[in-house]
Amino acid sequence: MRYPAEHKQQTRERIVKAAARRFRSRGSAGAAIGDLMRDLRLTHGGFYRHFDSKEDLFLAAFEHGLKQSRRRVAEAVARAAPGTELQAIVNTYLNVEHCDDIADGCPVAALASELARRPRVARAPFLRPLKDHIREIARFIPGNEADRTRKAITLFSGMAGTLTIARAMIDDQERRMVLDAAKRFYLDAVGR
Amino acid sequence: MRYPAEHKQQTRERIVKAAARRFRSRGSAGAAIGDLMRDLRLTHGGFYRHFDSKEDLFLAAFEHGLKQSRRRVAEAVARAAPGTELQAIVNTYLNVEHCDDIADGCPVAALASELARRPRVARAPFLRPLKDHIREIARFIPGNEADRTRKAITLFSGMAGTLTIARAMIDDQERRMVLDAAKRFYLDAVGR
DNA sequence: TGTACATCAGTGAACGCGCGTTCACTGATGTAC
DNA sequence: TGTACATCAGTGAACGCGCGTTCACTGATGTAC
Numbered sequence: 373m374r375y376p377a378e379h380k381q382q383t384r385e386r387i388v389k390a391a392a393r394r395f396r397s398r399g400s401a402g403a404a405i406g407d408l409m410r411d412l413r414l415t416h417g418g419f420y421r422h423f424d425s426k427e428d429l430f431l432a433a434f435e436h437g438l439k440q441s442r443r444r445v446a447e448a449v450a451r452a453a454p455g456t457e458l459q460a461i462v463n464t465y466l467n468v469e470h471c472d473d474i475a476d477g478c479p480v481a482a483l484a485s486e487l488a489r490r491p492r493v494a495r496a497p498f499l500r501p502l503k504d505h506i507r508e509i510a511r512f513i514p515g516n517e518a519d520r521t522r523k524a525i526t527l528f529s530g531m532a533g534t535l536t537i538a539r540a541m542i543d544d545q546e547r548r549m550v551l552d553a554a555k556r557f558y559l560d561a562v563g564r
Numbered sequence: 565m566r567y568p569a570e571h572k573q574q575t576r577e578r579i580v581k582a583a584a585r586r587f588r589s590r591g592s593a594g595a596a597i598g599d600l601m602r603d604l605r606l607t608h609g610g611f612y613r614h615f616d617s618k619e620d621l622f623l624a625a626f627e628h629g630l631k632q633s634r635r636r637v638a639e640a641v642a643r644a645a646p647g648t649e650l651q652a653i654v655n656t657y658l659n660v661e662h663c664d665d666i667a668d669g670c671p672v673a674a675l676a677s678e679l680a681r682r683p684r685v686a687r688a689p690f691l692r693p694l695k696d697h698i699r700e701i702a703r704f705i706p707g708n709e710a711d712r713t714r715k716a717i718t719l720f721s722g723m724a725g726t727l728t729i730a731r732a733m734i735d736d737q738e739r740r741m742v743l744d745a746a747k748r749f750y751l752d753a754v755g756r
Numbered sequence: 757t758g759t760a761c762a763t764c765a766g767t768g769a770a771c772g773c774g775c776g777t778t779c780a781c782t783g784a785t786g787t788a789c
Numbered sequence: 790t791g792t793a794c795a796t797c798a799g800t801g802a803a804c805g806c807g808c809g810t811t812c813a814c815t816g817a818t819g820t821a822c
Contacts, residue, residue: 375784375785375797375798375799376785379798380797380798383798383799397681398681399591399593399677399678399681401591401593401594402593402681404774404775404776405775405776405777406774406775406776414798414799414800415799415800415801416775416776416777416800416801417777417778417779417799417800417801417802418798418799418800419776419777420776420777420778421797421798421799422798425776425777426775426776426777474680480729481677481725482677483677484677484725484728484729484732485591485673485674485675485676485677485678485728486591486677487732488666488728488731488732489589489590489591489594492734495732495734496734498732499732499733499734502732522741522745522748522749523745523749525726525729525742525745525746526722526726526742526745526746526749526750528729529722529725529726529728529729529730529742529746530718530721530722530723530725530726530746531722531725532725532728532729533673533676533721533722533723533724533725533726533728534717534718534721534722534725536676536677536680536721536724536725537672537676537717537720537721537724538721539680540676540679540680540687540690540691540694541691542684542687542688542691549714550717550718550721553714553715553717553718554717554718554721554722556714557714557715557718557753558718560753561749561752561753567764567765567766567817567818568818571765572764572765575765575766596807596808596809597808597809597810598807598808598809606765606766606767607766607767607768608767608768608808608809608810609766609767609768609769609810609811609812610765610766610767611809611810612809612810612811613764613765613766614765617809617810618808618809618810
């Protein structure tokens, strides 16, 4: 059967969205194309009308996840009182909801170690949007240009590491402690 | 053929050592038992004389990696002039050699996201030695007991996150920049 | 002291399963004439 | 205006491969008698 003009694009977006959740939750190796498509009421064969390979989808899913993150940051900044933007960013990242919601959480916290294992060439397209994201955070850090960038990447990668460790914790209270400790630490250190 | 008394224990250790390197380099899904054993001039069948399952080995490999890390920290502390232990720890972690040597590097930086995906019960044995490690770092942080622990876990998880991001970078100079920025940041923030 | 038997680390074939990818096919709609 | 053909998102069987795990077997050494 032939589908309306916009149909293909919509299907692609549905696949990317679902994949972005799945990859973050289970990792690349843990997320099977067949399962993904079945959940969308599609069959696995159709997948290759939209993507060249699983790796192709992985990139699209990572980009989608980063876009979500950037939107979250932008919203937090918009809601923040002038001068408190950076605190808002840290609060949006280091909280229990974000920690518990890996499926829709920061793709860097969920997938960076897998990214690091890919060959150099394969990493380039992942890094471009990642750097854009970091640049946006840098805007709200005091200091000169170079200083802001350095602090932004330290803050961002540090928060991602903390989120990952917090997710490995078993006890909910401990998880909260880890997140709160880092929150205070960064607000204190970067805001200075 | 029957082997000398100590032989089995030695073989087990060889497997754990090789696995600890392989898991960190390639992740759990990327490291196959067959390849691992072949590299050790053994056959895959023999593996199950030493371990119940791949997961069993994964735990042993993680513990081994953490032991390596703790030894490195202990050595850095021993070499450090009194009062500079914390700086020594940060310098030992956030440097290009550690960054380039994922196979023998911090297992938390390499494997924490995989750990976080395991079911709660499966995580407990991984967390025990991890907490010991963090407690050791806490010894060299100024402040009261609770404060030290909080700062130690923030520092450690933050550095692990930074190391992971640095490993994803393509440009060597950029990698160095990321590591140096974090080094300065943490020395400044924690030493205070 | 010598002999028969038990032990068990290691071997390698085999099993079963999951997964990424391919491919011939479907059939409703758009298009050319 | 009507008809024949092209298009192409989606289907589902099939392929090929890798991998974790099992299992019957090997054979040198330790042990019981």
